[in-house]
Amino acid sequence: MASVVAGIGTSHVPSIGVAYDQGRTQEPAWKPLFDAYEPVKAWLRDEIRPDIAIVVYNDHGSSFFFDKYPTFAIGAADLYPVGDEGWGRRPLPDFPGDAAFSWHLTESLVYDEFDMTVCQELAVEHGFMVPMHLCFGHDPGWPVKTVPLAVNVIQHPLPTAARCWKLGRAIRRAVESYPGDERVAVLGTGGMSHQLNGARFGHLNPDWDNSWLDRIESDPAALVALTHQDIMEAAGAEAVELIMWLVMRGALSETVGRAHRNYYAPMTTGMGLIALEDGA
Amino acid sequence: MASVVAGIGTSHVPSIGVAYDQGRTQEPAWKPLFDAYEPVKAWLRDEIRPDIAIVVYNDHGSSFFFDKYPTFAIGAADLYPVGDEGWGRRPLPDFPGDAAFSWHLTESLVYDEFDMTVCQELAVEHGFMVPMHLCFGHDPGWPVKTVPLAVNVIQHPLPTAARCWKLGRAIRRAVESYPGDERVAVLGTGGMSHQLNGARFGHLNPDWDNSWLDRIESDPAALVALTHQDIMEAAGAEAVELIMWLVMRGALSETVGRAHRNYYAPMTTGMGLIALEDGA
């Protein structure tokens, strides 16, 4: 059977992508962020060796608009092109998918009562791409196949934290019922504290973010109990993206081994990172 | 509070719409179908008097394609235009919505762990329109506001019969938590027996259809236990549309009063009708 071997929680701030494309990763203000991912890249490449990355992200107005906005959407294609979300195509290779694996996931999730929107064409954007190039090299191509899994975290009502956790549990069941021997990593992306609207724009809460990093590792039940209101009050309206980390954590075993952790909050978003090994 | 006052199960065969538009409702081959709806129209108008109709239907390649196909999609607009599914716009008025009511339903359903795709623009098609003009007059306009609720019954994996039933239960909870005094009818559409692909095209099973009509009224649990395979074997691959009737039945009280029932199978589809009063 296939297995979930690791989970990563990581911010997906678009400015990280801009700095990356402009070769500014070693500038003083960016170095603490980019350097923290180098050991994660090595750990993934040399120890975890995943075949597939399920990337839990949200679409920020790239492939979906409010005419028809899904709560949960899953990619079921062999290729996910780099999208254009308003500033052109980034210089990254398109992302390989594994349609057979995705359709297996989809069948398992739908029969498990998750009401997915199934996407055979899906352009991906910063929410998906920034975590990918932070965690994986891409020369000459991406070393893993990918499954984009988009969650509505921008137009309320959002799925609850508990629902996201349950989706993670269901993903684990789905992976473990796949007849191959694929090693699967799950990336939960977004956050941490930030707010992009109103006079509270720029709200940060590093203490709360660090407490989230503690709890996502060792007490996720405490996070599952949070309401969107709780998260927004403490950490800003856009911090609700963090519910996507619960999909990742729900896909992992109860106890995990922490391989890496980082936190940096230079501008308007708490940029967090945690890398967890399953069952360790 | 608002309340669910009635449920209707009805086929939505597109040829019914064509016959209707061409004024052929009194031709011998069509009369048994159209005449059966006249008392239902009167019952709705004079006794049930709904303010809102939630129409559970499926999109047959009108507003959704397999690039991004949702399991459950709900309309959240004040108007749903008549769509074009390949043969032009039908001569019917556009359909009024009630965005505030729809958003209330959506909040309740999403927080109740139904992963809806939320549609602020949605053109409707025969799956939605045929039941509407069979059950309601539309001169000078439709007498009810509508909520289109689209279910994937065309690309497997489909939601299970049990999931559809649970969605109906959740719709009832959602309606009953709305602060208005709206009277809500739920239409479950599609089926009955039919198959449109392969050499089994045209498969009909009137006995099974009539048993479904019995059970949807008085033993829906027996239908909730059916798999898609069960339904397809007995009644044809496209008969799985009938799971949408379970959304309707799930929204009603355990005991119901049957007001009308009809069955007619002239060509390739069992055309069924059942009209149920809540709590009677």
Place this chain on the structure above:
Amino acid sequence: MPVQVDRNRPIADTRIFTGEESRRGYRINKFAMSLARAENRDAFAADEEAYMAGWDLSADEKEAIRDRDWRRIMDELGGNIYMIIKIGTVTGHGLYQIGAHQRGETYEEFLATRNASGAR
């Protein structure tokens, strides 16, 4: 959980439109879906070959469309009836003609099997 679509229990003369079929038929179904727009129907009706050339269709798919080979489109090329019917509409083939072809019957033979074929 009970099996919803049992691949070990195929239904005779029946194709279940699963993910496998949807992948196989993606190109031809996408082409067909384009005909839900009147301007595309007009373009296809005016010059079938020119219109088809603008879409990602294999030689087999174009041939089957040219031949109005509904059975091949459905059984072999992954056609979904709700999409393919849009090709039928533009080319003058209704659902029942497409169905008769899938059954290997003439339209008249097929109609003779119905209870009240006036309801069409």
Place this chain on the structure above:
Amino acid sequence: MPVQVDRNRPIADTRIFTGEESRRGYRINKFAMSLARAENRDAFAADEEAYMAGWDLSADEKEAIRDRDWRRIMDELGGNIYMIIKIGTVTGHGLYQIGAHQRGETYEEFLATRNASGAR
């Protein structure tokens, strides 16, 4: 069920993008979303008025876009930041300029509140 968005507990200086807001902002957000396509960005950059005229926008919405009045777009007109940023990109206003305007600060004042404003 615990209340996920508590309308009785508004968060100061914060707008939650609920259905009400999404309805209110539908037109301007749809307009902004159109700028995810390069040809539309070019058309808007070439002639803002002509491009705006092709969309369903109220006089207030057009005025706010003309005025680059991000605060009004966000607080009053239902703008969603992920859509509105696309208008900013075409008109040379990045996220942080839009944020400073929402805070009622100059860009420089806003940057001075940050921990390491080189990371932008």
